[in-house]
Amino acid sequence: AQSVAQPEDQVNVAEGNPLTVKCTYSVSGNPYLFWYVQYPNRGLQFLLKYITGDNLVKGSYGFEAEFNKSQTSFHLKKPSALVSDSALYFCAVRLLKAAGNKLTFGGGTRVLVKP
Amino acid sequence: ETGVTQTPRHLVMGMTNKKSLKCEQHLGHNAMYWYKQSAKKPLELMFVYSLEERVENNSVPSRFSPECPNSSHLFLHLHTLQPEDSALYLCASSQGAGVNYGYTFGSGTRLTVV
Numbered sequence: 085a086q087s088v089a090q091p092e093d094q095v096n097v098a099e100g101n102p103l104t105v106k107c108t109y110s111v112s113g114n115p116y117l118f119w120y121v122q123y124p125n126r127g128l129q130f131l132l133k134y135i136t137g138d139n140l141v142k143g144s145y146g147f148e149a150e151f152n153k154s155q156t157s158f159h160l161k162k163p164s165a166l167v168s169d170s171a172l173y174f175c176a177v178r179l180l181k182a183a184g185n186k187l188t189f190g191g192g193t194r195v196l197v198k199p
Numbered sequence: 200e201t202g203v204t205q206t207p208r209h210l211v212m213g214m215t216n217k218k219s220l221k222c223e224q225h226l227g228h229n230a231m232y233w234y235k236q237s238a239k240k241p242l243e244l245m246f247v248y249s250l251e252e253r254v255e256n257n258s259v260p261s262r263f264s265p266e267c268p269n270s271s272h273l274f275l276h277l278h279t280l281q282p283e284d285s286a287l288y289l290c291a292s293s294q295g296a297g298v299n300y301g302y303t304f305g306s307g308t309r310l311t312v313v
Contacts (some may be wrong), residue, residue, distance in 0.1 A: 118301045127203070127304035129287050154262065174242065186255065187302060191241040 086111040088177045090190035102199055103165040105193045107158045107175030110128060117158040118176040118187065122189070128190055134158060165197045201288040205290050205305035209293040212280065212313055220308045222290030231273040233265060233303065242289070248273060264309045280312045 088109045097103050111117055116135055120128040134145025139151040149160045158175060175190040200221065203224045213220050220251040233245040249256035262284075264276040273290055287309050291302035 097218070113255075116301070120301075120304075125309065127205075127306045128302075130301055133301060178301070186244070187294075188244075188246060189242040193260070 086115070086149075086177055088175050088190040088194045089098040090173075090175055094194040094196065096196045096198065097165050099167050100164050102195070103162040103169065103195065105160040105173050105175075105195060106196055107160065107190060109156050109158060109175070109177045111177055116178040117149075117151060118178070119143065119147070119158075119160050120174045120176065120189075121124050121145075121196050122192075123126070124171075132172075142191075165195075167197050167199055170195055170197045172191065202266060203290060203292055203305035204305050205288075205308050207308060208306065209309045209311075211311045212277070214280055216280075217276070217278040218278065220288055220290075222273040222275075222305055222309075223278060224271055224290075224292040224303070224305075226303060228292035228294050228303070229270050230293045231267060231270075232288040232291045232293075233273070233275055234291065236300070236307070237287055238286075246275075277310075280310075282312050285310055287311045291309075 090179050091109050092106060095105055118133045119131040122128045131147050132149055133139050134141050134151045135180050141149045148160050149158055151158050163181060172194050174192050176187045178187045206221045230249045232247050235243045235245055244257050245259045246265045251267050251270055262279050266274040287307045289304040289307045293302045
């Protein structure tokens with residue numbers, strides 16, 4: 085069975101400092117990996133994805149993530165955090181041939197960026 | 200707007216009421232999903248529809264009844280709910296197998312059961 089873990093419930097960072105949100109996954113095949121962000125009372129918004137190719141993927145709002153196959157990780161990063169980045173972040177994994185395109189989500193990490 | 204529209208945005212219902220949540224997408228996607236998001240809990244996949252057929256039902260109580268009349272619409276019919284069913288219900292859609300873009304989510308319906 086596929087699974088994804090976000091070990092931190094919350095990450096606090098000062099504005100302007102680097103932001104990292106951790107994600108590890110467990111799948112038996114080749115994964116598709118995603119990051120989503122959720123602002124209060126909103127649905128999830130797509131940030132970026134890894135399918136194949138370059139291990140460093142760049143996404144929306146200055147975010148990037150690095151796929152590390154040996155560590156089965158896909159950590160989300162931003163070099164300089166903004167107060168407006170405060171939100172709930174979800175990592176997700178999908179197998180290449182998952183029935184119904186099923187995405188499995190992590191538990192979410194709340195990011196708080198302080199001025 | 201993301202292309203997936205959910206109505207209503209907020210719903211308060213008594214435990215004996217019957218109500219329905221609606222989800223609509225005009226993205227040309229052929230798979231649709233219902234997720235439940237409760238406070239301090241992971242996103243819970245409830246139902247998956249692919250090509251208008253239910254392909255997954257994750258042990259959801261029968262008081263939740265999904266309906267997918269066509270590829271653009273998905274409903275969640277609710278009856279005799281419990282207070283613990285209060286949550287944000289998210290609808291999502293995606294393209295068929297082989298597409299790389301994950302899901303497009305609606306903004307959700309905030310359900311409160313009193």
